[in-house]
Amino acid sequence: MRVARQYRTATDVQGPLAFVRVDERVGYLDLVEIEIQGQVRRGQVLEVNGSQVLVELFEGGTGLNLKESRFRFLGKGLELGVGPALLGRIFDGQGRPRDEAPPILPEAYRDIHGSPINPTARNYPSEFIQTGISAIDGLNTLVRGQKLPIFSGAGLPHNQLAAQIARQATVLGEREQFAVVFAAMGITFEEASFFRESFRESGALERSVLFLNLASDPTIERLATPRLALTAAEYLAFDMDMHVLVILTDMTNYCEALREVSAARKEVPGRRGYPGYMYTDLATLYERAGRIKGKTGSITMFPILTMPEDDKTHPIPDLTGYITEGQIILSRSLHKKKIYPPVDIPASLSRLRDKGIGEGHTREDHPDLANQLFAAYAHGLEARELTVILGEEALSEEDRRFLQFAEAFEQQFLHQGEQAERTIEQTLDTGWQVISKLPRGLLKRIRPEFLDKFYRQASRGSAKDESAQPAADQGQMGQKEG
Numbered sequence: 001m002r003v004a005r006q007y008r009t010a011t012d013v014q015g016p017l018a019f020v021r022v023d024e025r026v027g028y029l030d031l032v033e034i035e036i037q038g039q040v041r042r043g044q045v046l047e048v049n050g051s052q053v054l055v056e057l058f059e060g061g062t063g064l065n066l067k068e069s070r071f072r073f074l075g076k077g078l079e080l081g082v083g084p085a086l087l088g089r090i091f092d093g094q095g096r097p098r099d100e101a102p103p104i105l106p107e108a109y110r111d112i113h114g115s116p117i118n119p120t121a122r123n124y125p126s127e128f129i130q131t132g133i134s135a136i137d138g139l140n141t142l143v144r145g146q147k148l149p150i151f152s153g154a155g156l157p158h159n160q161l162a163a164q165i166a167r168q169a170t171v172l173g174e175r176e177q178f179a180v181v182f183a184a185m186g187i188t189f190e191e192a193s194f195f196r197e198s199f200r201e202s203g204a205l206e207r208s209v210l211f212l213n214l215a216s217d218p219t220i221e222r223l224a225t226p227r228l229a230l231t232a233a234e235y236l237a238f239d240m241d242m243h244v245l246v247i248l249t250d251m252t253n254y255c256e257a258l259r260e261v262s263a264a265r266k267e268v269p270g271r272r273g274y275p276g277y278m279y280t281d282l283a284t285l286y287e288r289a290g291r292i293k294g295k296t297g298s299i300t301m302f303p304i305l306t307m308p309e310d311d312k313t314h315p316i317p318d319l320t321g322y323i324t325e326g327q328i329i330l331s332r333s334l335h336k337k338k339i340y341p342p343v344d345i346p347a348s349l350s351r352l353r354d355k356g357i358g359e360g361h362t363r364e365d366h367p368d369l370a371n372q373l374f375a376a377y378a379h380g381l382e383a384r385e386l387t388v389i390l391g392e393e394a395l396s397e398e399d400r401r402f403l404q405f406a407e408a409f410e411q412q413f414l415h416q417g418e419q420a421e422r423t424i425e426q427t428l429d430t431g432w433q434v435i436s437k438l439p440r441g442l443l444k445r446i447r448p449e450f451l452d453k454f455y456r457q458a459s460r461g462s463a464k465d466e467s468a469q470p471a472a473d474q475g476q477m478g479q480k481e482g
Contacts (some may be wrong), residue, residue, distance in 0.1 A: 004033070004072040011052075013061040015264050016220050018043070018070050020053045029077045029113055035070040036063060042094070044078060046265065056261065058218045060096065063361050077113055080104050080228050081106025082235040086209045087179060090196065091222035091469040093213030095228050112227040114234060116287030123291035125325075128356040128414060129300060130243070132168035132421035133161075135343035135414050138330055138431055139370050142300065143356035144243060145291035147324040149251075149303040150382045153310040156330045160418050161341050162249050162304055163198040166208065168421045169245050177242040180208040183229035186215050186253030209236075222257040230288045230299075237297035244297065246289060249304035251282075255316050273317045279319045286323045312347075326350040345377055346421060364451040369431050373409070373446040376438060380406025401438055409434050432458035 009021040020032075032043040032055050047054035055071065057064075080095045083106045090099035095112075097103055125145035126193060131137055142148050152158035167181045175449070181426035184195060192212050199205040209232050213225040226248050234242045248254075255278060262275035270276035303324070307317050310332065321327055326349040334342035357366040383395060383403040395403065413434050435443065436458035440451060 004074055006035075007071040007073075008067065008069065010064070012068055013064050013066065016057045016060050016218070016261070017046070017264050018055045018057055018064065018071075019060060020055055020187050020397060021051050022053050022073065023051060024073070025246050026053050027075070027077075031074040031076060031078055033072040033074065034064070036065065036400060037068070046072070046261075052263070056220055058220050058224075060218060060220075077111045078224055078227075079109040080112055080231045081109050082232060082239075083101050083107040084240065086232055086236070088206050088208070090111065090205075090210040090212060091228070093185070093211060093217055093225040093228070095211075095224075098210075098212055106161075108235075110231050110235065112224060112231045114227070114231060114288055115259065116284060116455055117290045117292060120428050121292050123293045123295075124355070125291060125298075126355050126361075129173065129360045130168075130170055130172060131165050131425055132423070133164065133341060134416060134427040135341055135345065135348075136165075136328065136423055136431060137422070138324065138366075138413070138427045139342070139345060139353075139373060140350040141353040141370075142302075142349050142350065143352040143361075144300055145298045146326075146327050146350070146352050146479070147289050147303070148328065148350055149305065149317075149320050149324050150328045150330065151312065152304065152306050153332060154306055154328045156306075156332065156335055156342065157304065157418075158249065158304050158330060159194065161313075161330075162247050162302070163195060164341075164418055165246055165302060166245070167198065167202040167204045171243050177240070178207065179231045179236050179242045179244050180204065181211075181233040181236070181244055181246045181403050182208060183211040183213075183248050185213045185225050185248075186219075186257070187250070188215050189211065210397065219257045219260055222254050223261070226251075226254060226285050235289065235300050237299045238292065238295050242298040244299050245302065246299055247302045248285075251303050251320065252308070252316055253307040255282075255305075273333045276314050278315065279322070282319055283323050284406070286320075289306065313315070320343050325352050326417075330388045332412065334414070337410070339410055340417060343414060344398070345374065345414070346381065364422075364426060364433075365446075365454055368446040368450055369435065369445070369454075372435060372443055373431055375445055376402060376405055376435065376442075377409050380404075380409065398442070401442070405434070405437055408437055414445060429458075 007020055007022055010018050012019045026045055026048055030047055032039045032046045041059045043055045043057040045053055046056045048459055081104060083104055085104040092098045125143040128145040129142045129144050136142060150158060166182055170178050192214055211225050211229045213221050233246045236242045237244045259274050265277055289299040291298040305316055308314050329344040329347040331342045331344035380402040383399040413430055432454045436455055441453055
């Protein structure tokens with residue numbers, strides 16, 4: 001067993017960085033223990049230049065005495081103890097228990113700096129994952145092994161959406177083992193309490209692993225948090241043959257930490273001060289998701305990020321969009337109308353949607369219905385813009401119908417509430433009920449056999465609902481009057 005030597009040769013401290021002279025071979029990202037007045041802190045090697053080593057301090061450099069501090073280089077990177085006991089546990093951004101329970105007894109230790117999946121070993125994503133949210137399942141379908149980010153903005157309900165997806169997501173099939181790995185970076189204490197209680201109250205914690213890095217925790221820790229989560233996900237997926245959904249929030253906080261470390265290292269900044277290697281760094285995270293040939297398990301990823309000033313061209317969403325397979329964008333205007341989840345349908349896209357829907361996956365009518373809902377809603381939004389400019393009187397009868405459809409689509413299909421969970425059959429049936437408000441002759445993207453099978457039934461159901469509404473209203477009025 002290697003005995004770590006101690007060094008009292010620190011030459012400088014700048015924020016979270018310390019410079020130490022050594023006379024042994026030190027590896028990049030090796031763990032470092034720093035003993036300060038009987039307390040032990042941790043750090044990792046960021047750069048080696050001859051005998052000069054740059055150490056990144058997890059707890060910062062406050063109180064670090066250059067003469068008295070002892071540095072020990074452990075010769076290994078940050079590791080996570082893995083085993084079946086991971087499920088149901090909550091950890092901090094360094095992999096230490098945060099749920100007042102003892103540390104797990106691991107089966108093995110894994111270096112958190114894993115490698116992206118080799119492209120030649122990848123299996124193409126093709127299986128549908130049900131989130132219980134119609135805006136995703138029906139129109140921007142998530143496929144097992146996909147990377148589908150959520151682009152949000154300050155004040156939008158991305159935390160509620162993340163918690164709802166974590167509670168409800170599942171793969172169809174009785175024999176499929178499903179788990180959720182949730183990593184939060186730079187969140188407040190209130191947000192951490194919300195996530196913990198949401199998982200506990202719904203019972204989802206039993207099949208989940210949580211890694212929580214608070215805003216008061218060391219900034220450097222945010223760089224390790226998603227890597228810990230992905231290491232746990234890789235064990236559950238490829239060692240325990242589980243289907244794992246990884247949710248990372250908020251990737252903007254991760255990138256801010258990356259920029260802070262880069263500035264401390266005095267690196268030449270790129271766009272908006274972010275390091276030029278941010279694309280590569282994000283790719284090392286996102287590309288660890290997927291399916292591997294010959295393996296039963298899989299890793300599907302939902303990175304969530306807040307766009308500064310709702311700017312989709314900001315480096316963080318811009319680079320994320322290049323690496324991932326689509327995006328779900330939250331709309332501030334829909335949020336103001338009390339629509340939840342406020343998914344901006346025209347701006348959102350799942351590039352792998354068609355691989356996971358249709359006969360043998362969801363239902364045979366799903367592709368045609370999704371295309372028709374997209375087209376009809378886009379027409380309705382155009383009619384809404386014309387109404388603002390010209391007034392509703394200037395609209396044609398067809399435009400009026402699509403305008404009415406757009407309102408019904410938002411209120412009945414998109415809006416469903418934080419606690420509402422819909423199966424894929426319920427989502428598709430709701431879509432047919434909404435689209436049946438348009439005359440059959442306007443539905444040109446749905447094949448006749450599907451119109452014969454589903455449109456007539458949905459039309460009859462809508463007619464019954466409308467005819468029953470006045471009677472129900474009268475009954476309620478009578479009860480109030482009585």
